[in-house]
Amino acid sequence: QVQLVESGGGLVQAxxxxxxxxxxxxxxxxxxxxxxxxxxxxxxxxxxxxxGWNGDTTRYADSVKGRFTISRDNAKNTVYLQMNSLTPExxxxxxxxxxxxxxxVVTTSGYAYWGQGTQVTVSS
Numbered sequence: 001q002v003q004l005v006e007s008g009g010g011l012v013q014a015x016x017x018x019x020x021x022x023x024x025x026x027x028x029x030x031x032x033x034x035x036x037x038x039x040x041x042x043x044x045x046x047x048x049x050x051x052g053w054n055g056d057t058t059r060y061a062d063s064v065k066g067r068f069t070i071s072r073d074n075a076k077n078t079v080y081l082q083m084n085s086l087t088p089e090x091x092x093x094x095x096x097x098x099x100x101x102x103x104x105v106v107t108t109s110g111y112a113y114w115g116q117g118t119q120v121t122v123s124s
Contacts, residue, residue, distance in 0.1 A: 001113075002025060002029065002112075003113070006020060006095070006115040007023070008021050013123050014086060014087055015085060017082070017083060018083045019083070032098040032100060033099055034072060035050035035104065036095070036097070037097055037108060039092055039093050039117075047061050047106035047108075048064055049081060051070045051079065059106070064090075069081070081094070088122045090120060091120060094119075095114055096114070099112045
């Protein structure tokens with residue numbers, strides 16, 4: 001069992017940056033593919049970024065490529081999402097997810113474990 005707790009959300013002006021963190025419990029964090037998803041009001045939850053168990057593989061949604069960076073520190077059981085050049089369209093609840101996968105997947109069904117979410121609001 002893995003428990004995930006996100007932090008780092010908040011209110012930021014357009015063009016600003018935020019760094020989200022997701023702390024995981026358990027001793028097997030380094031065997032999990034980790035992902036970040038987001039859900040805006042009235043919309044489906046969508047894939048943002050994912051990272052392989054050893055950090056060598058990353059994958060991004062087209063909408064965030066070049067602006068967001070996912071990373072992980074297995075020694076700290078933590079995955080990060082650095083978000084730069086934020087726009088109001090990035091406003092959403094951001095969720096951390098983990099799963100025992102062989103590759104990063106973009107569908108929510110691929111991930112068994114989810115955090116409670118952290119709100120990111122970008123003002124114009």
